[in-house]
Amino acid sequence: DAGVIQSPRHEVTEMGQEVTLRCKPISGHNSLFWYRQTMMRGLELLIYFNNNVPIDDSGMPEDRFSAKMPNASFSTLKIQPSEPRDSAVYFCASSLARTGGMSEAFFGQGTRLTVV
Amino acid sequence: SQQGEEDPQALSIQEGENATMNCSYKTSINNLQWYRQNSGRGLVHLILIRSNEREKHSGRLRVTLDTSKKSSSLLITASRAADTASYFCATDYNQGGKLIFGQGTELSVKP
Numbered sequence: 001d002a003g004v005i006q007s008p009r010h011e012v013t014e015m016g017q018e019v020t021l022r023c024k025p026i027s028g029h030n031s032l033f034w035y036r037q038t039m040m041r042g043l044e045l046l047i048y049f050n051n052n053v054p055i056d057d058s059g060m061p062e063d064r065f066s067a068k069m070p071n072a073s074f075s076t077l078k079i080q081p082s083e084p085r086d087s088a089v090y091f092c093a094s095s096l097a098r099t100g101g102m103s104e105a106f107f108g109q110g111t112r113l114t115v116v
Numbered sequence: 117s118q119q120g121e122e123d124p125q126a127l128s129i130q131e132g133e134n135a136t137m138n139c140s141y142k143t144s145i146n147n148l149q150w151y152r153q154n155s156g157r158g159l160v161h162l163i164l165i166r167s168n169e170r171e172k173h174s175g176r177l178r179v180t181l182d183t184s185k186k187s188s189s190l191l192i193t194a195s196r197a198a199d200t201a202s203y204f205c206a207t208d209y210n211q212g213g214k215l216i217f218g219q220g221t222e223l224s225v226k227p
Contacts, residue, residue: 004158033215043159043204043217056214091158095215101146101166102208105215107158 006092006108013115018080021111025094034067034077035091082115120207120218128224135192137221139205146208148188153202197227
């Protein structure tokens with residue numbers, strides 16, 4: 001398996017534009033996470049899916065952010081409209097949740113988003 | 117916030133010395149995991165310790181878990197310049213089944 005694949009690796013966009021980040025998790029994993037990393041706030045969990053269903057989206061900053069997982073092999077994180085304060089590195093990770101706990105998470109390389 | 121606390125925030129040592137990083141968390145966990153992040157890269161899993169385990173080893177890594185104090189430590193022995201990176205603990209809390217990361221410790225190993 002090629003690991004968790006994110007695209008694009010870098011995105012520069014103007015304020016007000018829509019941004020879509022994509023993630024392909026590892027085949028067979030049933031849990032998918034979207035994280036945002038900044039110097040100020042560290043690594044924040046935005047949303048967590050289990051078996052393609054959003055379980056916890058309490059970390060999504062506001063209604064401008066939305067995430068979907070239409071099937072087990074694809075997820076998107078959308079920001080509309082984007083703002084400069086959304087600039088960050090966005091990571092997708094996948095894992096296998098079992099009875100008794102979560103196994104190790106595998107991270108993608110991240111998408112570095114810059115909103116100007 | 118369920119986010120754990122890590123200390124120190126930054127640690128600078130000489131090659132060959134040991135490095136110890138600590139992590140504290142807030143509620144009951146299934147397991148605690150440690151990750152490493154090199155600059156500009158994604159996080160890589162290092163080691164997982166379950167709530168019923170007290171100590172675990174993997175190569176030069178030693179992790180301890182004290183559930184009564186809700187804390188864990190990561191020890192890297194005989195450090196190398198290549199160990200320079202940020203290290204994060206992540207907790208799998210009983211309620212919610214999600215991984216919450218601490219703020220990380222930035223380790224610098226000088227040759």
